[in-house]
Amino acid sequence: MTALVSMRLAAFVRGGRALAPLIAVLVVLGVIYGGGASPASVAYGYSAAALFPVLAWQSKLVLDTEPDTQRRLARTAVGGRGEAIAGLLAAALLALAVCAVAMLAPWLFGGIETGDNALTGSVLGVLAHLLALVPAVAVGGLASRAVTGGVRNGVAVLVVAAILVVVLGLQGSIAPWLVPPVMATARALNDADPPPAATLLLITGWAALWCAAALGGYGWLRRSRA
């Protein structure tokens, strides 16, 4: 499976498809940190929320890099389950790299306030990015060509998911649990002081359940969609 993950990453990077999401990441970082320094937790909370659609898009691109027939060849080589998991792992590794850049870059140009809460804020920032990364990979998977069968349906899934995450994630939403808690995380971190542990636990549990459902759905759909 490691060989398949590495093959897909190599194909994604060599094929030049990594360029578009990379530019989007730089734009997002420019917008967030262009206005000066903020407390770590606040900045990272917004960064994770703003990166969610980019990470989902990038994950879809990673999963769509291979021609359909090559994906099926990989399936005969490592089995259906192995092929599906290797795709998600490749997407997650790239998303992790993007998150690492998004978290380290602001330190280089003074985007984060250095103070007592910088370390706690950074740890909370790692959590916030992870809580955006895994659902984004799941959304990218559900929008991938292997599941949706074509470009139009894939883009529709991606756009609708990105909009719903924001709309249903707003305060006072009628069904916030339908989407991953990306906006809720940004709100919880919107203070220099760390949020209560119970809030973090609730958000993490909520994200874990949502991801289990979305990734389970992806796995179930991929059983019959090669």
Next chain:
Amino acid sequence: MRFDGVWFRYGRRLPWALREIDATVEPGQTVVVLGRNGAGKSTLLQLAAGVLRPVRGSVRDRPPIVGWVPERFPADQPFTAEQYLRRMARLRGVAESAAGEWMERLLLAEHAGTRLGDLSKGTAQKVGVAQALLARPGLLVLDEPWEGLDAAARTLIPEIVAEVTATGGIVLVSDHRNEIAGLPGATHWQVTESSVRFEEPTTPADEVIIEVAVRRADADQAVVRLRAEGHRVLDVRDLAPPQPHHGPSGPDASSATPQSRADLPTKGGSL
């Protein structure tokens, strides 16, 4: 390996591509899947390879290592032929040297550094054949493997098929031009109207030889047509010039005498 009441369609609203296929393939058996374009040969082969999942029924006892040669090799990938085959070898969990061995054998060595997208159709098809053989397959599924191959590589396919079956492997091969009809002991499956008709392997004792004269210009087409119908074309040769004292040419010239039959080669000939 067994097809157990397999039904397949590509979408809920689409008609069935294959209906209620029940079939068994024994170890060491070669199955030639015949049928017109769009009959469902590729679908059947992909179900056998495990690439597609039956909508109803199941394919049981599939050998663990499956080699699948798709009808069209996916050349739109940013790797050279060698990089691709080495990566596929790692994917299969075999030594990367297997890639070099198959590149030698399939006469791919000179294209090792060529990007997949720049390969000719036939060379890309050879890469497709090589990737299926990196780990010795217990089931080899070949979807029109001759498309675009040159004469030297074409003769390799029956050799490879024989090697796989000799070690107890199963080979399924689709072949709309009936190139493999000469393979001894091959069972024929005819795919028509979403179902499969099984034809027992023919033995030399079941066959007779008919000599037919066709116009020179039509010879190619006649050979293709005869092969597509499942007949073996043994030989193509010029007619002897008519002998004036034996009467007019025509029907007499094409009738076979026991003597001329004995002159025919016993193995499959070609144009």
